[in-house]
Amino acid sequence: MGSGPDKLTIDLQQPRGGWTAGRMVQIAGKVSDPTVDPITVSINGEKYLLRTNSGAFDRQFPITAGKNAVIVSGRNAKGLVSVSRSIYAAVSPVAIKAVLTSDTDHVYTDLHIYEPNQNLKNSMVYQDKYFEHIYWARTESPSGGHFYLNEQSGSYDQPGYGPYLYTHSAPPLGFYRIDTNYWPSGDKAQVAANLDLVLFGGTPNEIKRKVNIPLVKSGDTITLAWVKIEKGQRAAVYIPSQDKLTLEQTKRWPSWVLNYNPKDRAKDTSGDYGD
Numbered sequence: 416m417g418s419g420p421d422k423l424t425i426d427l428q429q430p431r432g433g434w435t436a437g438r439m440v441q442i443a444g445k446v447s448d449p450t451v452d453p454i455t456v457s458i459n460g461e462k463y464l465l466r467t468n469s470g471a472f473d474r475q476f477p478i479t480a481g482k483n484a485v486i487v488s489g490r491n492a493k494g495l496v497s498v499s500r501s502i503y504a505a506v507s508p509v510a511i512k513a514v515l516t517s518d519t520d521h522v523y524t525d526l527h528i529y530e531p532n533q534n535l536k537n538s539m540v541y542q543d544k545y546f547e548h549i550y551w552a553r554t555e556s557p558s559g560g561h562f563y564l565n566e567q568s569g570s571y572d573q574p575g576y577g578p579y580l581y582t583h584s585a586p587p588l589g590f591y592r593i594d595t596n597y598w599p600s601g602d603k604a605q606v607a608a609n610l611d612l613v614l615f616g617g618t619p620n621e622i623k624r625k626v627n628i629p630l631v632k633s634g635d636t637i638t639l640a641w642v643k644i645e646k647g648q649r650a651a652v653y654i655p656s657q658d659k660l661t662l663e664q665t666k667r668w669p670s671w672v673l674n675y676n677p678k679d680r681a682k683d684t685s686g687d688y689g690d
Contacts, residue, residue, distance in 0.1 A: 417451030417491030425454075427487050427498045434503040435478075438582070439563075440485065443473040444498075448491045457486040461611045463516055463578050475563070477582055480508045480617040510650075511560075511583040511642065512613040513593055517606045517630075524608045524630060525596040526579035530556050531589030541671040546592065549581065558587050590672060591642040597630035605631045610639045614650040624652050636677040643667060 417423065429443040442456050442465065449470040456463045458476055465472050483504055488497040515526040529546040536545075547556050554562040563580035595608045610626040626639045641653040651667050653660065655675075665673060 417446075417448040417489065419448030419450050419491045420493070421448065422493040423448050423451065423489055423491045423496045425487055425489055425496055425498045427500065430485060430500050430502050432500045432502055434505055436505050438477060438504070438506055438509065439475040440478045440483070440502060440504075441473070441475050442485070442487065444487070445471045446489045448489070451489045451491055455488040457484075457488070459484055461514065463514070464518070476578070477509070477512055477514070477563075477580055478502065478504045479512075479613070480504055480506050507584065508615055508617045509582050509584055509613075510586050510615055510644070510648070511581070511591070512611075512616060513581045514611045515579045515595060515639075516609045516611075518609070524579075524606060525551060525598070526562070526581060527594040527596060527636075528556075528560065528562065528581050529592040529594070530558060530560055530583075531587055531591065533558055533587050541675055551579075556583075559583060559585055586644050588644050588646065590669075591644065592638060592675075593640045593642065594636055594638050594677065595628075595630065597635045597637075598633060605629050608637070608639070612640055612642070612652065614642065614644075614652070615648050618648060620648050620650070622650055622652060624654060626654055626656065628656050638675060638677055641668070641672050641675075 424447040425444060427444040429441040446454060446467060447470065452467045453464040454467060454472055456465050456476065458478060463476065465474050481504060483502050485500045485502060486497055488495060513528065515524060517524040528549040530549060532545050532547055549556045549560050549562050551564060554564065560581065560583040593610065608628050608630050612624045614622040624640065628637060628639065630637065638655055643651040653668055653672065
């Protein structure tokens with residue numbers, strides 16, 4: 416919450432509303448109270464914290480096919496102020512969208528995506544070579560996955576709230592792993608990592624899942640979710656920290672998924688974590 420004594424105003428310069436043919440929308444403007452940092456951006460109910468710089472903010476976010484409700488909010492001593500826009504995206508649905516944020520400034524809660532390697536078939540045990548590792552140092556996958564760095568106001572890969580974004584419009588069939596890796600700074604201890612996962616958004620097969628999990632130890636790696644992309648634009652999601660699968664549901668997942676624990680492996684040979 417900002418500490419300014421005057422009533423807050425928000426000059427939301429982008430988006431202006433209307434329609435777009437792009438998959439990303441720019442959220443840009445300025446709050447009258449420069450002590451308000453961060454502001455809150457809500458897109459179709461998914462909330463993100465966005466840093467300000469002397470009151471200014473500027474960041475691109477993914478949107479879904481069809482109507483998108485954008486709300487930008489800020490609060491100071493005089494209360495909460497919100498500005499809204501409605502934008503229609505004339506784009507085809509995105510098959511996978513993963514957005515990772517945290518609730519704490521000056522930390523890294525890095526997003527790591529493991530896509531199925533199209534040239535190899537999964538065996539009965541977990542092996543790194545069966546996956547393509549997409550993260551901050553490798554932002555494009557061979558099959559067309561896109562990783563969007565946490566970049567705003569001209570600064571590369573800022574620590575803090577995020578978001579880190581990953582999308583794939585035509586993902587190959589198979590298993591995907593979504594991890595977070597935690598790197599605090601200074602006296603920061605525990606943070607909450609928040610994953611918003613949308614599969615085949617805007618279609619009859621849409622799946623939305625949310626994961627909120629604490630991160631405590633520097634260097635900790637936690638698997639937030641497994642995704643199985645199936646034929647006919649269908650998918651299944653397994654969240655180890657939340658889901659208690661029935662016997663019938665476990666048949667969709669191999670044992671190396673159900674039993675996987677990143678802490679069992681000292682190093683991930685498909686790509687180093689960290690800086």
